[in-house]
Amino acid sequence: xxxxxxxxxxxxxxxxxxxxxxxxxxxxxxxxxxxxxxxxxxxxxxxxxxxxxxxxxxxxxxxxxxxxxxxxxxxxxxxxxxxxxxxxxxxxxxxxxxxxxxxxxxxxxxxxxxxxxxxxxxxxxxxxxxxxxxxxxxxxxxxxxxxxxxxxxxxxxxxxxxxxxxxxxxxxxxxxxxxxxxxxxxxxxxxxxxxxxxxxxxxxxxxxxxxxxxxxxxxxxxxxxxxxxxxxxxxxxxxxxxxxxxxxxxxxxxxxxxxxxxxxxxxxxxxxxxxxxxxxxxxxxxxxxxxxxxxxxxxxxxxxxxxxxxxxxxxxxxxxxxxxxxxxxxxxxxxxxxxxxxxxxxxxxxxxxxxxxxxxxxxxxxxxxxxxxxxxxxxxxxxxxxxxxxxxxxxxxxxxxx
Ligand code: GLA
Numbered sequence: 358x359x360x361x362x363x364x365x366x367x368x369x370x371x372x373x374x375x376x377x378x379x380x381x382x383x384x385x386x387x388x389x390x391x392x393x394x395x396x397x398x399x400x401x402x403x404x405x406x407x408x409x410x411x412x413x414x415x416x417x418x419x420x421x422x423x424x425x426x427x428x429x430x431x432x433x434x435x436x437x438x439x440x441x442x443x444x445x446x447x448x449x450x451x452x453x454x455x456x457x458x459x460x461x462x463x464x465x466x467x468x469x470x471x472x473x474x475x476x477x478x479x480x481x482x483x484x485x486x487x488x489x490x491x492x493x494x495x496x497x498x499x500x501x502x503x504x505x506x507x508x509x510x511x512x513x514x515x516x517x518x519x520x521x522x523x524x525x526x527x528x529x530x531x532x533x534x535x536x537x538x539x540x541x542x543x544x545x546x547x548x549x550x551x552x553x554x555x556x557x558x559x560x561x562x563x564x565x566x567x568x569x570x571x572x573x574x575x576x577x578x579x580x581x582x583x584x585x586x587x588x589x590x591x592x593x594x595x596x597x598x599x600x601x602x603x604x605x606x607x608x609x610x611x612x613x614x615x616x617x618x619x620x621x622x623x624x625x626x627x628x629x630x631x632x633x634x635x636x637x638x639x640x641x642x643x644x645x646x647x648x649x650x651x652x653x654x655x656x657x658x659x660x661x662x663x664x665x666x667x668x669x670x671x672x673x674x675x676x677x678x679x680x681x682x683x684x685x686x687x688x689x690x691x692x693x694x695x696x697x698x699x700x701x702x703x704x705x706x707x708x709x710x711x712x713x714x715x716x717x718x719x720x721x722x723x724x725x726x727x728x729x730x731x732x733x734x735x736x737x738x739x740x741x742x743x744x745x746x747x748x749x750x751x752x753x754x755x756x757x758x759x
């Protein structure tokens with residue numbers, strides 16, 4: 358009898374030891390360390406929109422080099438994030454493995470290379486049993502995977518939502534958050550839950566940003582068969598969510614399609630203007646090794662980026678909409694404002710705008726108008742604003758104190 362009890366006791370202890378194996382009680386990240394990870398919207402590059410499964414050590418190192426050489430790093434882009442298809446399997450102890458054919462020197466070496474450029478490193482995981490591309494998911498391995506990524510020196514984790522086996526969204530991502538805390542390394546968590554279960558309600562305190570919709574595909578105005586959609590559709594989803602964004606927690610409108618086939622230059626410029634206005638994370642999604650000067654100019658426009666990165670951390674709201682003609686307002690620090698005239702139409706828009714109708718302007722305060730794309734001061738709020746905006750175009754203005 359005694360032997361039987363002893364066996365049961367040993368079994369229970371064994372299971373507990375196994376469960377404790379990935380729990381780190383010594384170096385848990387304090388909550389305050391997460392609060393300061395994303396005081397302004399995170400900026401970087403993500404491999405998915407241009408490379409999909411074709412990522413490897415060589416092209417990622419070249420992207421890191423291009424990030425520096427193109428001036429993107431100087432403009433504020435920091436993270437190099439490998440999306441789906443970097444992993445291959447797990448070893449016999451359950452450790453997640455990078456594909457050795459694609460990454461012959463392993464993830465630690467790649468992280469070191471990226472860090473040596475003054476950049477930060479991000480990896481993709483999936484909360485379900487498989488990634489969207491059918492690779493190994495992290496369900497049941499959250500703590501072990503977070504520890505492994507921490508050992509490699511990862512700074513940012515995007516966690517996707519494919520093959521989730523009907524888990525509850527908030528608890529699945531809370532588990533991932535706890536796993537990151539436990540890893541001892543304060544890694545940023547991007548909740549890629551496509552707006553399911555309103556992540557803006559439960560995401561703060563769990564992750565630093567959450568995707569609000571399925572993927573932004575490379576078109577201005579479209580919805581595809583799996584609900585991937587264009588710039589204007591994502592803008593509409595973001596519109597009512599302004600109050601949920603702020604320093605440390607952001608609504609993520611998805612990686613940029615600027616510079617990818619499918620958007621004209623005018624559309625790319627409006628897309629970038631709106632992502633800046635919406636205080637969305639800015640992750641370039643084009644092949645930055647080979648971009649045209651025009652595309653580079655859009656992605657590195659420091660005046661537009663300053664609007665996105667403004668420390669007040671407010672997301673723009675839609676002040677006016679009429680037949681596809683929209684005016685968006687983003688309050689900035691120092692009582693300044695950014696204003697975007699966004700033309701969703703196929704026809705051009707002859708704008709005439711009287712600034713006195715803008716109730717959010719400080720009373721009796723005169724502002725100068727700075728055209729962010731022309732890099733020119735173009736008048737003041739005392740004059741009627743007149744401009745012509747092409748189809749799908751946008752004018753982005755900063756109203757600065759005179
Ligand atoms: C989902 C995500 C995308 C990308 C792919 C990878 O569709 O929403 O951003 O990560 O999976 O398979």
